[in-house]
Amino acid sequence: MKDLTVGRYLIESLRKIGLNDVFGIPGDYAINFFKLMEDEGINLIGTCSEQGAAFAADAYSRMNGIGALCVTYCVGGLNTVNAVAGAYAEKAPLIIISGAPGVSERNSGYLLHHMVRNLDSQFNIFKELTVASTQLTDPYTAASEIDRVIKACLAHKRPVYIELPRDMVHQKCALPLKEADIPVYKNLCATKEAIEEAVQIIKDSAKPVIIAGVEIRRYKLEDKFLELLESTGLPYATTPLGKCVIEESHPQFIGTYMGKIGLEKVRRYIEEADSVIILGALMTDTNLGSAQLDITRTIYATADCLNIKNHCYKDVDLGDFIEGLTRELKDIKRHLIDTIEVHEEDDFEVISDNSITVSRFFKRFGKFIRPDDAIVCDIGDSIFGSINLKLPENTIYLGPVFYTSMGYAVPAAIGIQIANRNLRTIAVVGDGAFQMTGHEISCCVKYGLNPIIFILNNKGYTTQRHLREGSYNDIHNWSYHLITELVGGGLGLEVNTEEDLEIALEKAQKNTDSFTIINVHTNKHDKSDTLHRLTTIFSSKLGCSQ
Template sequence: MTTTVETCTIGNYLCNRLHQMGVTHIFGVPGDFSLKFCKLLEGDGRIQFVGTTREDTAGFAADGFARRHQGIGIVLVTHGVGALSTVNPIAGANAESSPVLVISGAPGLRERRENQLIHHNFGQNEAQKRIFENFTCCAVSLNDLSTAFKQIDLVLEKVWNNKKPGYLEIPRDLIEKEMPLHFDYEAFCSFEPSDTETLDEALSETVSLLKSAKTPAILAGVEIHRFGIQEDLLQLVEHSKIPVAATIMGKTVIDECHPSYLGIYQGKVGGEAVRQTIENADVLVTLGVMFTDINLGMFTARLNPNKMIRAHQGEVTIKHHRFPHITLCDFIRGLTRGLQETPSAGSSRKKPSGENGNLSHDKKKLDPLASLTTSGIIDILNTRMTPQISVVCDTGDCLFAAAELKVPDRSSFFASAFYTTMGFAVPAGLGVQCASPNVRLVILVGDGAFQMTGTELSTYKKLGFTPVVIIINNGGYETERVILDGAFNDIENWNYGEVCNLLQYGKGATTECVGDFEEALDRALADKTQMHVIDAVVSESSQGMRRLAEEIGRRI
C-alpha cells in the first residue's frame, strides 16, 4: 500500500504561516535575490507586497504595521544592499519591542558552494546573519532543506512570543523547493502560562498592599501595547478606581479622556500634577514600563523602589522580592479579581488637584493673528481629536509636545519614543494605514525628519491613502539647537506646501499664524478624498522639548 506524503514548497509554506498569523501586507524593495518570493506573493494574492521608496522606510512601515495590527510586521529585501539598509529601523524595533521580521533573499546554496564572487555580497556567507544577531531575538539562515520548515516556525515563534525583531535568510534557489510537510509543530501564537503558585503569591502580596494603601497609583508602559492587554488594564482601572498615568512609550494604553487617566509621566520634565501623584503614591504599580531616560525625563524621576510593584512580561518584583514566570496579562487580571472582592482604600480617594485637568476639549481662545508655535499646534489639535483619528509622530519637538496631545482612542498613537530615530513617522504611518485602512491618519513630523523619509508619501499615492501630514517647520534640528546651538543644526528650507504638486497628489498649504493653520487643518480633516500636507512654520518650540533637551545638555 502506497502512502501519499503531502509536500509544500518552502516559499508557499512561509506564505501560509504568515497568513495564519494575520499578516496582510509585506513591505520592501524588490531585488534579484528576493524576486521569486515577491512573485509568489503576487500569485498567491492573500498578502499584498507594498513596494516602498527605500528599504529603511520599508522597515519603519513594517514596524508601524506591527504596532497597529498588534501582530507581526514583515519587511522583504534583497541581500546586502537591501538588508543592511534596514539595520536602523530593525535596531529601533528591537529597542522598542516591536515584532518585525526581516526576510532577506540571498544567493543560492549552489552559488555559495561554488564560492563565486556574487554582487551585493560583502563577506563570508554568514556575515549578514551575524550582523542581525546583535539586535534580533532569533536569526536564521536556511541552509538545510530537511529542517527548513522547522527553522521558519522557530523564528516566527520567537518574534511573536518575545515581541522582538527576527531575521530569516532564504537562498533564492530554495523558494520553489518542495519538502514533505511536518505535523509535529504546535500552534505558537501563545505564551507560556504563569506558574500558578508564584502568581498567587505575588497577587496576594500586591492586593494586600493596595487594599491598605491611601494614595495608590498605576504607571502603565509599552508592554501593555505589545502584548495586547489594553482592555485588561482598563478593567483594572475601572474596578479599582486607582488613577493611572502612562509613559511616553505607553501613550494611549488607555483612552486619554478616561476620568482616571492622569497624563504622561516624565519626571520633572512632564506635568507637575502627574509627577506629584506618581511620585507621592504610597504604593505605585508599574505595568510593562521600560525605565528609559526618555520615559523618566532624563532620569529626573524620583521613584522609591520600596513603594513600587514592578510587573513585566515574565516577572513581578515587589519591593526587593522577585516572582518569576508570571505573564503580565495574568497578573493584571488577577489584580482585577482581587480588588473586586474588597474595595481598596484608593477607590474612595479624592482626585488630586489638577488631575486630568488638561483633558478638556474646550477650545482655547487663540489669537488668529498670533505666530504659530509647536505647543499651539497641539492645543489646536486637542480641540479636534476624535476616536477615529490615529496619530503617528516623529521624534524631536513634535514628540515631546505631543505628550500633551489627548488621543481619545487607545492604541492610536505611534512614535519612536525610546530609540528616537528621525524619519520614523511618514513610513510608519504607511504601515498603520495598511493595518487599519479606515482610520483617519494624522502625521506629525519635523522638517528635518521629513527631508529624510518624506518620499514615502509617493507610496501613499500608490495605495490611495489620504493622510493629514503636518510638517512642523523650524528650519532645522530644534532639539539639538537647545542641547548645543550651532549652524550645523540648520537645514535648507523646502517649500513643503508644494510637495503635493511635486507628487501630483493631494493638496498643500503653508501656514505661519494660528488662524491660517486652523483653517488649513479644518479643511484637511473635513476632506477624506485627498492627502493634505500642511507646512506649519513655527516661531517657538514646545516647553516639554526644551525642558528635556536642557536636561540632555547638562550631560554633554
C-alpha cells in the same frame, strides 16, 4: 494540489497569523520570492527605500499585532537595520525576510555581489537585532525553522529574521514532524507569592497609583487592565510609549508620566504616592523621563520580570499578575479621584495675525483630533509637544519615544493606513525628520492613501539646537507643501499664522480623497515646555549650558 515548497510554506505561515500585506523592495536575490508572493495573492507594498518599508511594517505591526517586510541581500537588508533596531527596542513584532545567494552558489569560489565580509555577515548582524533567526538552507528543516522563528516573534513581541536563499524558494519541502514549541515557564508558587505581597502593599497604602506601559497593548492585556482599574478605582497614568493603551477619557486617568520631563502636577501625584504599581512599562530615560521613584514603594511588573521593593520574582506572567490583583482587590474599591485637578483642559481662541508657535499649534491640534483617529508623531517636538494632550476615545497614538529615531512618522502613517484604511491618520513630523524619509509620501499617491501630515518647519534639528547650538543644526529649507507637484497628487498647504492654520485645518478636514501636507513655519528657537525640560536635563549630562 500545489506542491508544497519552501516559499509557499512561508507564505501560508504568514497568512495563518493574519498577514496578507508585506512591505519591501525587490532585488535579484529576492525577486523569485516576490513573484511567488504576487502569484499567491499577497498584497505587496513597495516603498521608496528599505528603511521606509521597515518603518511602515513596524507601525503596521503595532496596529495589527505583527508585520512583515521582504528585502534583498545586504544592500536591502542592511538598509533596514536602524528601523529593525527600533522595533526590537520598543517591542514591535516584525518578520524580516531577506533574499540571499543560493545554496548552490556558496562554494563557487567567486565573491558574490552585495557580499560584505562573508556570506553570513548580514545574518550575524541581524542576530543582534532579533529574538530568533534562521537561514533556510535545508528543505527538510525549512518548515520547522519557519514555525520556530514566527512563534518566537509572537511570543516575545520582537523582530525575527528569515534568510531565504534564492534557489530555495521553489524547493519542495515537508511539513514539520511536530509543531514548534516556544517554552513558556510559569512559576505558580512565585505568582501566588507576588500577588500576595503586592496586594498587601496596596491595601496598606493611602494613595496608591498605577503606571501603565506599552506591554499592556503588545500582549493584548487592555481588557484585563481595564477590569483592574474599574474593580479597584485606582488612578492611573501612562508612560509616553504606552500612551492610549486604553481611552484617556477614562475617569481614572491622570495623565502621561515622564518624571521630571513631564507635567509637574502628574509628576507630583505619582512621586508622592505611597505605592506605585508599574505594569508593562519599559524603564528608559526618555520613556520615564528620569523618574524619581522610591524602590521601597514600587511594584514593577513586565513580561520579563517582576520586582516588588527589593524582591525579584521570576517566571510570573504579566496577565496572570494583573488578573490576580483584580481578584484580590475587587472588594476594596476606592472612591474615584477628581482627575480634573491633575489634568487641565485649555480652551483655544484664534489670534488671527499671531505667528504660529509650537505651544499654540499643539493646543489647536488637540481640538482637531477626533475619536477613532490614529496619531503618529516623529521624535522631537512632534512627540514632546503632543504627549500631554488628553486624546478622545479610541484614539491610537504611536511614536518612537524610547529608540527616538528620526524619520519614523511618514512611513509609519503609510503602515497604519495599509493596516486599516478606514482610520483617519494624522502624522506630525519635524522638517529634519521629513528630509530623511518624507519621500515615502509618494506611496500615498501610489496606493490611494489619505493621511494628514503636519511638518513643524523650524529649519533645523530643534532638540540638538537646545542641547548645543551650532551650524550643524541648520538644514536647508524646502517648500514642503510643493511636494505634491513632485509626486503628482495630494493637497499642499502653508501656514505662518494662526489664521492660516484655521484655513488649513478646514481644508484638510474636507480633503478625504488624497493626502494633505501642511508646512507649518515656526521660529527656529521655539520649543514646547516638555522639550525645554528634557533638554535642560540632558544638557547637564553633556556638560552644556543652555
